[in-house]
Amino acid sequence: xxxTRLSIDLPASLTAERRGDIAILRLSRPQKRNALDDTTVxxxxxxxxxxxxxxxxxxxxxxxxxxxxxxxxxxxxxRNTVEAVHHSRNWHRIFDRLEFGKVPVVAxxxxxxxxxxxxxxxxxxxRVAERSAYYALPEGSRxxxxxxxxxxxxxxxxxxxxxxxxxxxxxxxxxxxxxxMGISQYLVDDGTGLAKGIELAxxxxxxxxxxxxxxxxxxxxxxxxxxxxxxxxxxxxxxxxSGNEDAQQRLKDFLEKRAPKALHKK
Ligand code: 1HE
Numbered sequence: 001x002x003x004t005r006l007s008i009d010l011p012a013s014l015t016a017e018r019r020g021d022i023a024i025l026r027l028s029r030p031q032k033r034n035a036l037d038d039t040t041v042x043x044x045x046x047x048x049x050x051x052x053x054x055x056x057x058x059x060x061x062x063x064x065x066x067x068x069x070x071x072x073x074x075x076x077x078x079r080n081t082v083e084a085v086h087h088s089r090n091w092h093r094i095f096d097r098l099e100f101g102k103v104p105v106v107a108x109x110x111x112x113x114x115x116x117x118x119x120x121x122x123x124x125x126x127r128v129a130e131r132s133a134y135y136a137l138p139e140g141s142r143x144x145x146x147x148x149x150x151x152x153x154x155x156x157x158x159x160x161x162x163x164x165x166x167x168x169x170x171x172x173x174x175x176x177x178x179x180x181m182g183i184s185q186y187l188v189d190d191g192t193g194l195a196k197g198i199e200l201a202x203x204x205x206x207x208x209x210x211x212x213x214x215x216x217x218x219x220x221x222x223x224x225x226x227x228x229x230x231x232x233x234x235x236x237x238x239x240x241x242s243g244n245e246d247a248q249q250r251l252k253d254f255l256e257k258r259a260p261k262a263l264h265k266k
Contacts (some may be wrong), residue, residue, distance in 0.1 A: 008050040011043040015063075021056040022201045023047075024194075030064025035071035036116050038087070045094040048101050056205035056212075059197040060124060062117075067133065070115025076144070079123035091116070095123040095149050101222075102143035104204050104212055108197040109133040109175075109184060119148030121183075122157060125216060126200055129184035130193040133175040140167035156191075156223075157182050167195040 004015040006023055026045055027034040034040075051058070062068055079087060084173040096103055107124035114136040121127055137154075139146050141176075146154075154163050158181045165171050179187040188196045204212060218237045222230040241247055253259040 006052070008047055009067040010047060011039045013037070013040040014043045014047065015143075016047055018052075018055065019198065019253075021054055021205045022059065022198065023051060023055045023057075024059045024061070024198070027060075027062040027068055030062075031068075031153055032072065033066045033069035034062045034117070035069045035072040035074075035111060036063065036092075036120065037075055040072075041091060045097055051102065053102075055103060056209070057103050057201035058105045059194065059201050061194055061197065062110070064111075065132075066111030066117075066139075067107075067109045067113045068117025068120060069112055070117045070119075070138070071147070073142070083148075091119070091148040092098060095120065099123045099125075099153075100217055102213075104216055106197045106201050106202075106204070108193040110190065110193055112136070115139055115146070115148075116148045118154065119146060122153035123149060126186075126204075127184040128186040128188060128193050128197050128200065129175040129178055130188055130190045131175050132190050133178065133184070135166070135178055136170070137163070137166040137181055138170065141170050146221040149219055166198050176203050208241075208244065208250070210241050210244050210246070214241055 003017050006018050008016055010016060011254065013027065013034075015026045015028045017024050021080045025044070027036075029037075029040065037236065048058075078082075098147070100181050104125040105123075106128060107121045108128045108130070108134045109121055110130040111134070113121055113129075113133050115138055118135055118137065137146065137150070150163075162181065166173070173181065173183070175184070175187055178184050186196060186200075214237045218233060222233050242251075250259060
């Protein structure tokens with residue numbers, strides 16, 4: 001598949017390219033272990049805001065030995081309390097833009113996925129971990145607290161008790177444990193994560209945009225509300241999705257034996 005640069009204005013700490021209908025966003029600050037400074041976090045927002053309409057899925061990964069060392073601690077030392085609140089709220093807005101954006105995002109994780117790096121990964125829709133990946137929340141020992149939506153998203157993946165343990169005791173988890181606990185959905189060999197991420201993104205890009213939208217926007221919200229409202233929202237979404245022309249064609253394709261079966265491949 002041809003690789004082309006995406007003409008989105010990004011800071012030097014981010015690079016983007018397109019491959020067909022997929023975009024690949026790379027954290028490109030390996031000299032600082034992809035620590036997330038304001039410029040990078042704001043650049044993530046610019047990327048998602050300027051994503052061309054024909055891009056159907058995104059892969060996010062990191063350059064160098066680590067996915068991300070989290071918040072750029074250098075910037076933290078110069079903020080007062082009010083600025084710190086605004087800083088954290090800015091992360092919330094930008095990571096929400098990613099999570100509840102137009103297209104699903106597959107994160108490819110390796111090396112350190114710590115602090116704000118784990119918060120960024122948790123905002124993505126699918127996580128692929130290479131064996132080198134490990135997870136930590138060093139905020140606890142640095143006298144700070146998660147600020148990028150981690151309190152909301154990480155317990156939804158691993159539970160409050162495990163997150164408490166990570167923050168209070170500095171406990172880290174390896175990639176295999178992360179898979180079992182639900183941090184990542186896939187575990188692959190070192191050096192193969194990006195290819196796996198692209199493969200998954202291509203599959204996602206082949207779904208109807210409406211189904212992808214429902215999975216990204218409706219499913220997590222149903223999980224947050226009470227059952228009756230959830231059932232109703234599900235029925236409405238199901239009816240809208242199946243009435244769509246694209247869905248009708250896909251159903252016809254299956255009934256006329258032109259579509260793949262849902263077989264389990266080992
Ligand atoms: C950094 C950062 C950073 C590296 N902010 N500069 N996150 C942390 O507490 C994790 C901090 N980082 C580390 O523990 C280690 O850097 C790693 C385990 C990730 C990698 O170790 P290593 O030996 O490969 O690299 P290094 O020598 O520690 O770092 C290389 C350079 O990156 C060095 O700078 P240099 O100028 O001396 O070369 C480091 O200072 C720099 N660097 N990590 C700033 N995080 C929204 S709230 C979120 C709150 C958090 O994320 S708190 C968790 C922060």
